[in-house]
Amino acid sequence: MLRWLARRIIAAALVVFVVTSLVFVVTHIFTDPATVSLPLEATEEHRAQRRAALGIDRPLSVQYWDFVSGLVVGDLGESFWQDQPASKLVLERLPATLKLVAGATVVTVLLAAPMGMLAAWWERRFADHAVLGFSMASISAPPFWIGYLLIIIFAVQLGWVPTFGSRGFISLILPSFAIGLASAGRLAQMTRRGIVEELRKPYAVTALSRGFSRSYTIVHHTFRNVASGFVTMTGWELTRMFTGYTVVIEVVFAWPGVGRLAIHAIENRDLILVQAAVVVLATLVVLTNLLVDIARRMIDPRVELA
Amino acid sequence: MTAVESALGPPGADAGGAEAAPPETVTVLADLRSHLRKSKAGISGIVICSLFALVAVIGPWLPFIKDPAAQSLPDKLTPPVGWGGTWAHPLGTDQLGRDILARLIDGARISLLVSVAAVIIAAVLGTALGLIAGYIGGRIDTLIISAADVQMAFPGVLAGLILVAAFGPSVWLVILVIAISSWMVFTRVGRGLVFTLKTSLFVEASELAGASSRRVMWRHLLPNLVSSLITLSVLELAAAILSESAFAFLGFGVQPPRSSWGLMIQQGRNYITDGWWIVTFAGLAISVVVLGVNLLSLWLQSFNDVAEREQIILERPGG
Amino acid sequence: MSGANSNTDARQERLLEIKDLTVGFPTRDGVVLGVDGLTLNVGSHERLGVVGESGSGKSVMGLAILGMVLPPGRIMGGSVRWRGEDVLDEAVANRVRGREIAMIFQDPMVSLNPLKTVGTQLRELLRHRAGLEGAHIRRRSLELLDMVGIANPQDRLKSYAFELSGGMRQRVMIATALACEPTLLIADEPTTGLDVTIQDQILTLLHDLSTELGVSVLMITHDLGVVAQFCDRVQVMYAGRIVERAPIAEMFADPQHPYSLGLLHSVPRVDRDDGALTGIPGEPLDRARFPPGCAFEPRCVEARDGCRDAPPPLLKIAARRWVACYNRPQAEEAAR
Numbered sequence: 001m002l003r004w005l006a007r008r009i010i011a012a013a014l015v016v017f018v019v020t021s022l023v024f025v026v027t028h029i030f031t032d033p034a035t036v037s038l039p040l041e042a043t044e045e046h047r048a049q050r051r052a053a054l055g056i057d058r059p060l061s062v063q064y065w066d067f068v069s070g071l072v073v074g075d076l077g078e079s080f081w082q083d084q085p086a087s088k089l090v091l092e093r094l095p096a097t098l099k100l101v102a103g104a105t106v107v108t109v110l111l112a113a114p115m116g117m118l119a120a121w122w123e124r125r126f127a128d129h130a131v132l133g134f135s136m137a138s139i140s141a142p143p144f145w146i147g148y149l150l151i152i153i154f155a156v157q158l159g160w161v162p163t164f165g166s167r168g169f170i171s172l173i174l175p176s177f178a179i180g181l182a183s184a185g186r187l188a189q190m191t192r193r194g195i196v197e198e199l200r201k202p203y204a205v206t207a208l209s210r211g212f213s214r215s216y217t218i219v220h221h222t223f224r225n226v227a228s229g230f231v232t233m234t235g236w237e238l239t240r241m242f243t244g245y246t247v248v249i250e251v252v253f254a255w256p257g258v259g260r261l262a263i264h265a266i267e268n269r270d271l272i273l274v275q276a277a278v279v280v281l282a283t284l285v286v287l288t289n290l291l292v293d294i295a296r297r298m299i300d301p302r303v304e305l306a
Numbered sequence: 307m308t309a310v311e312s313a314l315g316p317p318g319a320d321a322g323g324a325e326a327a328p329p330e331t332v333t334v335l336a337d338l339r340s341h342l343r344k345s346k347a348g349i350s351g352i353v354i355c356s357l358f359a360l361v362a363v364i365g366p367w368l369p370f371i372k373d374p375a376a377q378s379l380p381d382k383l384t385p386p387v388g389w390g391g392t393w394a395h396p397l398g399t400d401q402l403g404r405d406i407l408a409r410l411i412d413g414a415r416i417s418l419l420v421s422v423a424a425v426i427i428a429a430v431l432g433t434a435l436g437l438i439a440g441y442i443g444g445r446i447d448t449l450i451i452s453a454a455d456v457q458m459a460f461p462g463v464l465a466g467l468i469l470v471a472a473f474g475p476s477v478w479l480v481i482l483v484i485a486i487s488s489w490m491v492f493t494r495v496g497r498g499l500v501f502t503l504k505t506s507l508f509v510e511a512s513e514l515a516g517a518s519s520r521r522v523m524w525r526h527l528l529p530n531l532v533s534s535l536i537t538l539s540v541l542e543l544a545a546a547i548l549s550e551s552a553f554a555f556l557g558f559g560v561q562p563p564r565s566s567w568g569l570m571i572q573q574g575r576n577y578i579t580d581g582w583w584i585v586t587f588a589g590l591a592i593s594v595v596v597l598g599v600n601l602l603s604l605w606l607q608s609f610n611d612v613a614e615r616e617q618i619i620l621e622r623p624g625g
Numbered sequence: 626m627s628g629a630n631s632n633t634d635a636r637q638e639r640l641l642e643i644k645d646l647t648v649g650f651p652t653r654d655g656v657v658l659g660v661d662g663l664t665l666n667v668g669s670h671e672r673l674g675v676v677g678e679s680g681s682g683k684s685v686m687g688l689a690i691l692g693m694v695l696p697p698g699r700i701m702g703g704s705v706r707w708r709g710e711d712v713l714d715e716a717v718a719n720r721v722r723g724r725e726i727a728m729i730f731q732d733p734m735v736s737l738n739p740l741k742t743v744g745t746q747l748r749e750l751l752r753h754r755a756g757l758e759g760a761h762i763r764r765r766s767l768e769l770l771d772m773v774g775i776a777n778p779q780d781r782l783k784s785y786a787f788e789l790s791g792g793m794r795q796r797v798m799i800a801t802a803l804a805c806e807p808t809l810l811i812a813d814e815p816t817t818g819l820d821v822t823i824q825d826q827i828l829t830l831l832h833d834l835s836t837e838l839g840v841s842v843l844m845i846t847h848d849l850g851v852v853a854q855f856c857d858r859v860q861v862m863y864a865g866r867i868v869e870r871a872p873i874a875e876m877f878a879d880p881q882h883p884y885s886l887g888l889l890h891s892v893p894r895v896d897r898d899d900g901a902l903t904g905i906p907g908e909p910l911d912r913a914r915f916p917p918g919c920a921f922e923p924r925c926v927e928a929r930d931g932c933r934d935a936p937p938p939l940l941k942i943a944a945r946r947w948v949a950c951y952n953r954p955q956a957e958e959a960a961r
Contacts, residue, residue, distance in 0.1 A: 019460045023468055031472045123696070136604070140544070140597035142551045145571060145589030152582050200695060202736040209691050210801065211723030211754050220749065224740045243461040248552050252575070263556060266471045274471035278464045286459050300740060 005294070012290045017068075019282045023275055024067050032056050033271040037080055054080070054272075076276035081268040086276035090258055094280065097257035100179070100249070101241045103172045107180030108187060108237055113230075115184070116191025120218070123196055131188055138185030143245050147178035147252035175253045179245040183237040190233050191226065198222035228300040235292030239285045348605030354598025362418045365411040374412035375563050378403035383581045398583045400574060406584060409565045410591050416566040417592070420477060420559065421546035424484035429539050432489035433531065436496025437523050441504065451497070454490035462487020462549060470558045480559040484549050488542050495538055499531050537610060540603040544596050551592045567592045640809055640841060641667040641690065641726075646703035648685050648694055648865075659685035659698060661865035664939070667809060667841055672832075674844045674856035674873070676888065682865035683845045684731075687813045690843075691726060692718035723754050727802035731814035733794035737786040743770075743797050744782030750804045769800040774830060792823035799830065803838070810835065813845045828855055849888060853877060858945075861885045864920035867939055870947040881948040883925045919951070927952045 027033060034050040051057045055066070070076060076087040119131035138146075154160050154174060162171050195218060198204055207217045247259030254260070258277050265273035342348045365371065372395075381403040385391040391398050397406040439450040466483040473479060503509055509526050517525075553559045554568025562569070567588045574584030648660040660682045667673050677683045688694060690705055692712050705712040707725065712718050730736040738746055747766040751757040757765055770778035773796040786794055795815060802810060812831065816824035832855060835842050844855055852859050852873065859876050861869040861884065869882040880886045918933035919925070925932070931951050939949040 015456055015459045018456050022460070026468055026472050036472060136597060136600055137593075140600050141593040142548050142555075142568075142571075142589060142596075144552065144555055145585070145592065148571065148575060148578060148585045148589065152578055152586070156579055156582075202730055202732060203738045205688070205693070205695070206728070206730060206736045206798075206801075207738070208693060209688070209722060209728045210750055210805075211719060211721075212749075213719070216753070221738055221741075239461065244463040244549075244552065247463060247467070248555060251556065262467050266467065269471075271471050274467055278468050282460055282464055285461065285464075289459060 001297075004297070008290060008293055012286050016283055016286050019286075020067075020071060020279050021064075023278055023282075024064060027271055027275050028056070028060065028063060028067075031271075033080075033275075036271045037269045054078075071279070076279060077272040079265070079270050079273040079276075081265065081270035081273060086273045087280075089261065089273060090276045090280050093256060093258045093261045096255060097242075097246050097250070097259065099172065100175055100246055100255060100257055101238065103176030104179035104183065104241055104245070105234070105238060107176045108183040109234065111180065111184035112187035112191055115188040117195065117218070119188065119192040120195035120199075121215075123192075128192070131192065135185035135189045138181040141182070143178050143182055144248040144252050146181055147175065147249055150174045150178055151252075171253075175249050175255060178252070179241055179249050182245075183240065187230070187233055187237060191230060194226035194229050195222050198225050201225075224299060228296050231295045231299065232292055235288055235295075238288045238292075242281055242284045242288065342605070345605050345608070347601045347608075351598050351601030351603075351605055354594060355602055358414060358418065358595045358598065361411055362414040365414060368411070371411060372405040372408040374404065374408040374565055376404060383577065385581075386583050386587075389583070397587050398581070400570075400584050401577055401581065406570075406587055409570060410567070410587060413565045413567045413570060413588070414591070414595075416477070416560050416564065417547060417550055417554070417568070418595070420481050420550045420566075421484065421543060424481045424546050424550070425488065425539055425543045427481070427485040428488035428542065429492050429535060431485070432492025433496045433528075433535060435489070436493040437500055437527060437531075439493065440497035440500025441519060441523055441527065447497070450493065454493050457486070457490045463552070466553060466558060475558045475561065477560050480550060480553045483553070484546050487549065488546065491542060492535065492538060495534060496531055499534060500527055503527055503530055533610065537603065537606040540599060540606060544599040544603060547592065547596050547599065638669040639666060640669050640708060641665075641843075642704075642706040643686075643690065644704045644706075646686070646689060646705060647701045648682070648689050648698055649701045650698040656701075658682075658701075658865050660689060661936075662703065663862075663865065663867060665860060665867065667843055669808070669841055670839055671858065672835060672842045672844065672856045674846065674852035674859040675862055676846060676849060676852055676859060677862035678847055681862045683862050684813055685865075686862075687728060687811050687843070687845050690811060691722050691728065723750070723807070724805040725807050726809045726811060727805065727807040728811040728813065729795070729798050729802045729815050731817050733791070733798040734786060736798060737794060737801075739786055741785075742782065743784050743786070743789075746797075746801060747782070747804060750801055755805045765804075769804060770797070772803065772834070773797070773800045774826075775800070791819050792826060795819065795823075795827050796830070799827075799834070803834070803840075806838070807840060809841045809843065811843045811845065814847070815844075816848070816851060817846075824851075831855070861888065866920065866936065866949065867947075868921065868949045870939070870945075872945050875946060881942065881946070881953055882921075882950050883927050883952070884921045887924075919949075 032051070034047060034054050034056050038047060038050060048057070056063065067077075074087055075085070076090070078084070079086045079089055082089055115131045115134065119128040122128050151174065155162065161174055199208075199214075199218065199222060204217055204221055207221050208214070212220070246257060247262065249255065250257040250260035251263055258281060262274050262277035262281075265271075265277065342352070361368075378399070379402065381395070381399050382401055384395050384399040384403075386398040386406070387393060387396050389398075395405050395407070397410070399405055400409070435450050435454075439447040462483050465486055466480070469479055469483060503526075509522060512522055512526055550559065550566070551568035551571075554566040555572045557569070557572060560566045560569060562573070570588035571585050574581065574588065578585055643663060643665045646660055646663045647658060649656040649658050651657075663682075663686060665673075665675075665686075675683050675686070685694070685698070689700060690712065692700075692705065692715065694700055700713060707717070707721050710717045710721075712721055712726075737743075744766060747769065748762050751762045751765055755765075766782060767778045770781055775781050775793065775796050781789075781793075781797075786797070789797065798815075810831075815831065816827050819827065828851060831842060834840065842855075844851065846852060856873050858870070858872050860867050861876075861882060863884050869876070869880070869885045871881075876885065877889065880889050918935055919928075919937050922928045922932040929952070937949045937951050939947050941947050942953060
């Protein structure tokens with residue numbers, strides 16, 4: 001287990017390294033932060049000045065070494081829009097994003113697990129079709145649109161919750177649902193299919209043939225087998241959240257998270273800050289995948305030592 | 307058929323050969339049609355998709371449709387019919403008095419064109435890499451599959467953020483980014499299928515007969531992948547339309563005055579109190595077309611599943 | 626029917642009575658009958674074999690006896706009675722399953738829960754189905770594992786299925802089946818996929834256990850060798866129907882149905898030299914395209930016009946011998 005863990009952590013670190021290097025290639029070879037930060041009509045003299053200020057006039061190899069050694073100690077460069085270390089800016093916003101993802105995950109799991117079980121229990125009956133209908137609708141609607149619909153209904157029309165911003169727990173509700181509905185739709189179908197398929201497997205048939213009831217068999221036999229898939233899928237949904245949903249939903253709800261920071265950084269031509277936000281989000285994705293693998297291993301002793 | 311293949315007898319004479327024999331297109335199509343007639347999801351999916359595709363293609367030439375760019379400030383924020391509006395603007399107007407329906411139809415062109423183009427690029431590139439990885443194997447396989455793994459950890463939106471920051475927004479960039487975030491799906495599935503097909507009789511037979519790798523991949527492996535890849539493409543198309551709308555919403559794609567569904571939501575969001583219909587209808591258009599694609603994909607998957615399940619039932623009742 | 630068993634052992638009691646059981650599976654081409662009007666009885670202290678090729682519906686039958694059918698299939702007609710009670714009634718089935726009738730399956734690797742240890746699987750059976758408590762559970766678990774010939778039962782309680790060998794897994798499977806002291810054991814291809822020597826050990830174990838514990842066994846198999854070694858009586862199944870029923874010795878000495886004949890001729894015999902091995906001509910079963918008449922007619926060497934009209938009924942031709950074939954004149958005579 002320990003050796004497996006060590007190998008898994010090294011592989012994760014390697015992925016982070018490759019991804020950040022790719023980011024460096026885009027931000028320093030195809031273009032550079034100085035060019036991006038200046039308007040097109042800027043003079044060559046002005047550009048050179050900015051390059052020197054940012055240290056981009058040095059050889060690429062030196063810059064890359066700086067970039068990598070900076071990564072190791074958590075230095076992601078200086079934001080020239082905010083005139084502060086980029087890592088500080090990103091880390092300040094990180095708790096808001098994590099809070100949002102946590103809220104969305106709670107919504108996802110609390111909706112998906114019961115709906116999936118309901119649909120599996122009443123396979124091919126009304127409840128099953130109703131859950132399928134919910135899933136199809138929720139995965140077809142763009143999450144940012146769901147966000148606006150929720151705002152129109154619950155904030156504008158009914159006035160139950162504040163429209164924008166982050167004011168305590170209550171303002172977390174709408175964005176969590178906006179993100180969580182689609183994830184719940186996918187996960188509910190996965191749970192249903194998992195339980196239905198497990199119930200057809202020989203070991204479940206054996207359990208039923210020994211006289212265990214259907215509910216006992218579902219809870220005591222299929223759950224652990226379905227759980228491994230459930231955890232994996234929840235992990236995928238988490239990575240989707242980190243890299244897609246939070247960005248748009250933070251914009252919709254004016255939520256002060258990393259995604260909205262990245263969008264503002266783009267608007268202000270601050271390539272270094274965008275790069276920092278992307279590196280942090282990508283690291284979170286890799287970290288999530290790592291945690292999912294460990295969780296799966298703990299649930300299912302058969303998971304390969306790969 | 308090469309000499310060796312025909313010497314092995316007709317497909318079906320051997321269980322291994324029968325499973326992996328090249329698909330008989332005619333019967334598959336007939337089966338597909340009879341299965342479609344029984345599937346409400348399949349029919350609705352096809353109807354929705356063809357309707358939207360049609361509108362996207364002939365939209366500008368529809369006689370009763372207004373100019374999507376024509377502004378008319380006196381008419382601004384006219385509500386849709388049923389909420390105090392008139393048939394002059396069935397779905398109302400936006401903050402500049404432009405007709406929502408006309409802009410939706412105009413937006414369909416961009417939204418669908420970008421998504422379809424992205425999926426085609428991803429499918430062609432991804433499948434080619436999957437075939438190469440699966441068939442040739444070895445170090446090339448390791449390289450390609452590691453690249454796919456890294457791509458999985460670096461999803462499209464992040465690539466989109468960095469590329470837009472570096473090069474500024476453009477439609478081409480959005481197509482590229484969506485293709486980048488989808489190719490590895492085709493690579494993984496294609497590679498997996500090739501692994502199972504590689505050892506089947508008809509591939510080994512044509513290899514024995516001296517067929518080149520390229521011929522084996524092109525003539526024998528690819529046709530067997532088509533049905534899986536089409537199902538996968540439809541699934542990815544739904545994701546691509548949603549990604550396109552998200553990028554447009556963030557302002558990364560087409561720029562005004564051109565219109566796209568995501569962009570309409572971005573522009574309408576400041577008017578959700580006194581012009582809720584802008585955001586609502588644009589989002590509805592995205593949702594309905596994605597629902598159509600999802601229904602289609604659900605049906606295609608169920609068709610594959612049913613075919614598989616019945617095979618099992620017919621061969622071994624109850625297992 | 627009672628005459629069929631009149632000359633059997635007096636202590637034999639009728640346990641299981643299946644009558645006209647029909648199980649259907651809906652497909653795109655209409656309903657395919659996995660089991661088609663099957664009638665069968667099992668007495669106490671009996672070892673009955675059901676032989677047929679894959680697709681003959683014998684596995685479907687095994688589960689249907691417990692009132693179970695894998696979806697989308699369903700029981701479309703007939704009755705299954707256990708000591709006079711209707712097993713197709715869910716309340717009766719819940720009582721009988723595992724306690725009075727237990728089933729063992731073909732592939733113990735996938736038929737045991739992969740994520741639970743042997744001990745856990747035995748414990749939950751003993752607690753919930755046998756009603757044991759506390760220390761009795763562990764004592765009985767060890768006793769069961771010992772009974773099926775597993776060495777070091779204490780250690781094996783902590784093992785997962787994937788940590789055991791194929792033969793061991795099937796022994797564990799048998800132990801779980803015997804946990805509630807059933808009266809009838811349904812064994813669905815219990816030796817398929819095992820090494821020949823292991824197959825022999827498992828069959829011997831089952832034989833000994835059924836004698837010692839007085840358990841009847843319904844052995845479902847495609848392997849005539851297994852039947853010959855294990856059973857007292859055999860039923861041959863083709864396309865969901867019983868085509869011949871006979872005591873074991875008579876079946877091997879004098880098979881009546883053309884399909885039984887074909888089956889016997891495709892098995893190598895060491896005890897007799899009757900020439901070359903022959904297979905059964907024609908394609909194996911295609912369940913979607915049954916002829917309206919005798920299902921075996923397209924492959925039958927003795928087929929004639931009359932075979933194509935309706936499936937032949939199972940008729941008595943001698944004491945304890947039944948066959949379903951139009952080309953057995955004595956069958957018709959015996960029926961009159």
